[in-house]
Amino acid sequence: MAVQKDEVTAAGSPDRLLALSDGIYAIAMTLLVLDVKVPDGLDEKAFRDAMGNLWPQVAAYGLSFYVLAAFWRDHRRLFLLARQLDTSLLRLTMASLGAIALLPFPTALLADYPDEPAAVSLYAIVIVVIEAFHMAIAAMLWRREHLQAEPISDALGHAVLWDLGTTAIVFGLSVPIAWLSPTAALWTWLLLIPAKITSGRGLRSAMRSSPTP
């Protein structure tokens, strides 16, 4: 709290935390493929059936790779705002990584049991939890000035939280829907497309700088 803006200590550098994060994201993204497989030793007919039945696995791979890529992009954007860690920021980031590394489990569940409310809602819940950690990281960076790489305007703070919150709301809504109809919950997720386009536009205008990868 009494730390001054120019006092960036080695203890506060986020470099190794970012290296660990990139490693965990890369591994979670790559482990997803282990669930896409066809057993060895099938005869020709069984092989073709197995290939034809592979779509849920491939779709779950694609969905979770996309989700992890989007979370990684948010993580990268958040840490562009940070130039220093403190204990709480380190803990929140570690907690978010614990949920990221868990994602291959609900992905496999969703591929194998797309008709089970528990499978669909668990997938959505893990995503809501990750978004909640990312929102807490954003709020902490916004309020603790000594952690900031450069001042975060209120407009930017709101836009970042709103962009993250949009996903949390859509997936959160799909949890009760999954218990009525798992298929309807999956369709709910398509709401993300218009929702993210809108919130992303707000974010880009708040960042007021053309390139915002």
Add this chain to the structure above:
Amino acid sequence: MAVQKDEVTAAGSPDRLLALSDGIYAIAMTLLVLDVKVPDGLDEKAFRDAMGNLWPQVAAYGLSFYVLAAFWRDHRRLFLLARQLDTSLLRLTMASLGAIALLPFPTALLADYPDEPAAVSLYAIVIVVIEAFHMAIAAMLWRREHLQAEPISDALGHAVLWDLGTTAIVFGLSVPIAWLSPTAALWTWLLLIPAKITSGRGLRSAMRSSPTP
């Protein structure tokens, strides 16, 4: 678009994207080994048979490690040309990584079912898709000057696209061949050796600098 050449923002630095990419390549390359295995508890004769039947797995490991190493080299070369990311470049790179991380699946398929047209053509299709993403990255870097590390001459742009396109053409050709004869399709891939020597020579002369790892 209105961004000026000297305005390299932190938001545009490709550093973390390269760290994530190196991680995904490293993991995809190492996961390939999980398909090379002999069951535990075999008696002496069964063990020797299992070892003797391991060649398709070892060959598929070697082929896919080589393919991933070649793609990584292309990825490294492409990003030597970039000094800044924008949203489209980030998305294309993520899409290419999604196909890279998937490669262990068609590799296992090819090892287990080298006589099935679907296995051989799926392997070739995933490679064509990765090449297509790499070509789109190259074209985007060539056309968007504000992303370039240094100006990309038309000769270099053409040579890079041609070098990437060569592989896409050879593997693309092998897809219909696989449905006539999977074995013939595998032999088609040997065309890559003369094709890459030729296109690589063009690339090196366009780069006009001796060391082009």
Add this chain to the structure above:
Amino acid sequence: MAVQKDEVTAAGSPDRLLALSDGIYAIAMTLLVLDVKVPDGLDEKAFRDAMGNLWPQVAAYGLSFYVLAAFWRDHRRLFLLARQLDTSLLRLTMASLGAIALLPFPTALLADYPDEPAAVSLYAIVIVVIEAFHMAIAAMLWRREHLQAEPISDALGHAVLWDLGTTAIVFGLSVPIAWLSPTAALWTWLLLIPAKITSGRGLRSAMRSSPTP
């Protein structure tokens, strides 16, 4: 020994060792999820039973992710004190990484056999071994001045060793308890909460600088 303080050689830079360490930690943390799984093809009732029986796996995942995150934080803190490697420091770090990479095994054992003394005590023993390596690294850094990033006061040296030793003592105590009652041993681990709060307070006051992530 005759090396002077300003003679930091490339051979002594810990950079690549830290990259390797971050990779090993990231992978060990992410591999833990491979033990959280529900078999494919269950009917509705069997699926719900399998989900209900998943708690030990999820709890073991959470525990080991937390343990690895805490060890990573210690590792990061220790290497903030180092600016140079020597052969012994490299060997000790490698030995600690060998125990870190092994942790997914006792984690799976603990999830599957929480009532077996051997499973519970093996988990505790691996943790004690990692702590012992970290204490040896700390002691070596404290005593070999030419390795230090900046001088380590005796107060800091003692506080670091005590903070690491606290965990070793709690887990060490739980090993004999596990042979009387595995469940009691698990409860013993809760002693870590007050113990680490106390030792962490000492550590922070010894570091006398507000941000100590």
Add this chain to the structure above:
Amino acid sequence: MAVQKDEVTAAGSPDRLLALSDGIYAIAMTLLVLDVKVPDGLDEKAFRDAMGNLWPQVAAYGLSFYVLAAFWRDHRRLFLLARQLDTSLLRLTMASLGAIALLPFPTALLADYPDEPAAVSLYAIVIVVIEAFHMAIAAMLWRREHLQAEPISDALGHAVLWDLGTTAIVFGLSVPIAWLSPTAALWTWLLLIPAKITSGRGLRSAMRSSPTP
């Protein structure tokens, strides 16, 4: 060839190759643990038997982690000598990584079939292959001055090659021995201890600088 000493191009920087290498080493080291496991759902007696029969797996894990750590140390030392890549150096390094990533397979084989000549000799052969690639990298760095970080004396070149060659000779000798007696071949590997102490002493004196991690 006509490249001058001060012309370090971005294309020649080994940075990303080292990041990829560290990733592959880290993953290969961590995947080894996947073979150390006890099946779920055993009764008490079967569990104790399974734990008692785990020693070959644990020993193979320890041996291969040690071997990979030693290879990583050699890799790090070799690239301390390099400041620039060329095509051949990149290819040799990739080939060495292909053999590194394969090592978990002969490790599993050695753990499951320590009495089979094929298992023991395959393990030794993979190690000889990796050493051969490392020796080729060393020889290339020694002879191509434009790749060197600083001049490599003939004494250093010889000492490095000899240090790497020692391991290749010991493991190479054990290959024919394995076909007479797999157990005798395992004992042969202990010759490495005196051999490496001797060659390491030569290496350290050639480097003539105290810290040589």
